[in-house]
Amino acid sequence: AQSVTQLGSHVSVSEGALVLLRCNYSSSVPPYLFWYVQYPNQGLQLLLKYTTGATLVKGINGFEAEFKKSETSFHLTKPSAHMSDAAEYFCAVRALQGAQKLVFGQGTRLTINP
Amino acid sequence: DGGITQSPKYLFRKEGQNVTLSCEQNLNHDAMYWYRQDPGQGLRLIYYSQIVNDFQKGDIAEGYSVSREKKESFPLTVTSAQKNPTAFYLCASSRPDRGLSEQYFGPGTRLTVT
Numbered sequence: 001a002q003s004v005t006q007l008g009s010h011v012s013v014s015e016g017a018l019v020l021l022r023c024n025y026s027s028s029v030p031p032y033l034f035w036y037v038q039y040p041n042q043g044l045q046l047l048l049k050y051t052t053g054a055t056l057v058k059g060i061n062g063f064e065a066e067f068k069k070s071e072t073s074f075h076l077t078k079p080s081a082h083m084s085d086a087a088e089y090f091c092a093v094r095a096l097q098g099a100q101k102l103v104f105g106q107g108t109r110l111t112i113n114p
Numbered sequence: 115d116g117g118i119t120q121s122p123k124y125l126f127r128k129e130g131q132n133v134t135l136s137c138e139q140n141l142n143h144d145a146m147y148w149y150r151q152d153p154g155q156g157l158r159l160i161y162y163s164q165i166v167n168d169f170q171k172g173d174i175a176e177g178y179s180v181s182r183e184k185k186e187s188f189p190l191t192v193t194s195a196q197k198n199p200t201a202f203y204l205c206a207s208s209r210p211d212r213g214l215s216e217q218y219f220g221p222g223t224r225l226t227v228t
Binding site for chain 1: 118120147154155156157158159162172202204206216217218219220221222224
């Protein structure tokens with residue numbers, strides 16, 4: 001079975017500062033990993049995903065994440081925060097085989113201070 | 115433009131009434147999903163369907179029912195048996211599993227039951 005833990009339900013950074021949102025996963029088989037963003041009262045939008053190959057994955061809006069198998073982590077980063085990055089971010093994992101079910105973390109709400 | 119439509123955006127019902135949430139997609143995706151989102155709890159899977167006329171229970175199926183008579187449509191009924199139906203409901207879809215597919219989300223329906 002898969003599970004996801006997002007460390008920190010709320011992260012606050014200053015505009016222009018580094019954004020780091022943490023995600024650790026548990027999976028008995030090689031995982032697929034995803035980061036989604038959600039703006040208030042909207043659906044989820046895919047930021048980036050890791051399936052196979054390069055462990056550093058680049059996504060939209062300047063975000064990237066690195067798959068570290070030894071640490072079972074998939075942390076999301078952005079070098080310089082922008083006010084428009086304020087949103088809720090979800091990390092998700094799914095198994096390589098079987099049903100395409102995603103297991104989501106609890107979410108991290110990112111606040112950007114001017 | 116292809117996408118997922120959920121209607122209505124906001125829905126209000128009295129306790130004891132069944133209510134059906136609509137989800138339509140024109141992405142030609144085989145798989146469709148329903149999630150429930152509550153503050154601080156991330157997304158939890160209610161039901162999913164990998165093909166027309168077939169669906170499986172997710173993690174929190176009690177008090178909900180679905181049908182999948184057409185590829186494009188996956189309506190969710192919240193029955194009076196659901197003890198705490200007030201929540202934000204998200205529908206998603208994905209392509210057949212080639213190992214790379216992510217889920218695409220609709221804009222959501224916020225259901226309030228009083």
